Amino acid sequence: MNSERPTVIVTRKLPEVVETRLRELFDAKLNLEDKPFSRDELIEAMKTAHVLVPTVTDKIDRSVLSQAGPNLKLIAQFGTGVDNIDLETARNRSILVTNTPGVLTEDTADMTMALILAVPRRLAEGSQLLKAENGDWAGWSPTWMLGHRIFGKRLGIVGMGRIGQAVARRARAFGLQVHYHNRRRVAPEVEQELGATYWDSLDQMLARMDIVSVNCPHTPATYHLLSARRLALLKPSAYIVNTARGEVIDENALARMIENNEIAGAALDVFEHEPAVNPKLLNSDNVVVLPHMGSATIEGRVDMGEKVIINIKTFLDGHSPPDRVHPAMF
Numbered sequence: 001m002n003s004e005r006p007t008v009i010v011t012r013k014l015p016e017v018v019e020t021r022l023r024e025l026f027d028a029k030l031n032l033e034d035k036p037f038s039r040d041e042l043i044e045a046m047k048t049a050h051v052l053v054p055t056v057t058d059k060i061d062r063s064v065l066s067q068a069g070p071n072l073k074l075i076a077q078f079g080t081g082v083d084n085i086d087l088e089t090a091r092n093r094s095i096l097v098t099n100t101p102g103v104l105t106e107d108t109a110d111m112t113m114a115l116i117l118a119v120p121r122r123l124a125e126g127s128q129l130l131k132a133e134n135g136d137w138a139g140w141s142p143t144w145m146l147g148h149r150i151f152g153k154r155l156g157i158v159g160m161g162r163i164g165q166a167v168a169r170r171a172r173a174f175g176l177q178v179h180y181h182n183r184r185r186v187a188p189e190v191e192q193e194l195g196a197t198y199w200d201s202l203d204q205m206l207a208r209m210d211i212v213s214v215n216c217p218h219t220p221a222t223y224h225l226l227s228a229r230r231l232a233l234l235k236p237s238a239y240i241v242n243t244a245r246g247e248v249i250d251e252n253a254l255a256r257m258i259e260n261n262e263i264a265g266a267a268l269d270v271f272e273h274e275p276a277v278n279p280k281l282l283n284s285d286n287v288v289v290l291p292h293m294g295s296a297t298i299e300g301r302v303d304m305g306e307k308v309i310i311n312i313k314t315f316l317d318g319h320s321p322p323d324r325v326h327p328a329m330f
């Protein structure tokens with residue numbers, strides 16, 4: 001170990017340009033094979049690092065944090081969501097937590113829009129069918145593969161933060177009517193720009209939407225926000241899209257509703273017990289599933305890495321890092 005430079009332990013493989021820079025700046029311990037850390041490996045890293053760079057797949061709970069060594073002063077999360085970290089315990093142990101907000105907003109909103117289109121217009125089904133025909137497609141028919149129109153439908157956005165607003169902007173261009181529920185109503189000029197209607201009552205909004213998009217963070221307050229009771233308020237013709245966190249939806253309840261045709265479909269990029277996915281969701285034609293790809297662009301991942309580096313660098317230089325996470329915000 002180079003004792004002059006702080007030890008920065010990175011739990012997953014990052015884009016090469018990010019790893020190169022981390023190596024230049026710090027005594028960086030990288031995970032070139034990208035094998036997820038076991039709990040013991042994570043604890044070992046917490047004991048030796050000055051800075052830990054974890055991501056969504058690392059569960060940094062109270063008991064892991066309680067074994068952190070005296071050197072660990074910063075957890076610089078590679079990602080915006082920090083629901084894998086016990087923020088209260090980190091604060092009590094004077095360990096600062098930073099994240100990477102902003103740089104993955106547009107990519108995640110693009111993926112959300114793609115999923116809003118995917119199920120009503122049967123994108124995945126059509127592609128699968130054609131590939132299965134293996135060149136023997138019988139040809140077009142006026143009544144084959146009919147889906148549902150997007151234009152003019154009501155989209156209910158749950159969580160009108162950066163990503164929710166970026167989704168609303170796209171949805172408007174597709175002729176969707178934008179509705180939203182948020183802890184706080186957004187500024188009137190933002191509502192006006194987005195043509196968005198605010199619903200104080202999530203229950204009432206859910207009951208009236210054609211498509212619901214989940215775009216809020218997972219926090220203790222949003223865990224199972226879309227509970228079995230709330231999901232039952234949806235119209236049987238409604239679709240649900242989730243690019244936020246699986247835990248916001250009661251996944252078992254949703255899977256049951258899909259199985260019983262109590263909802264028209266779902267498009268899910270995230271799951272409650274990742275990497276496990278409820279098999280009922282995998283076996284349904286009207287569910288599109290993606291393996292947590294919302295921010296998966298090379299540009300986005302490089303920008304996230306750059307943010308991680310800036311957060312570490314400013315902190316180690318004795319300044320306040322730009323993306324500090326305050327437990328009260330979550």
Ligand code: 8YV
Nearest residue numbers: 055056078079080081294295
């Ligand atoms: C990332 C995300 O892929 O940043 C987030 O919160 O959900 C994703 O877009 C991943 O979670 C990085 O931690």
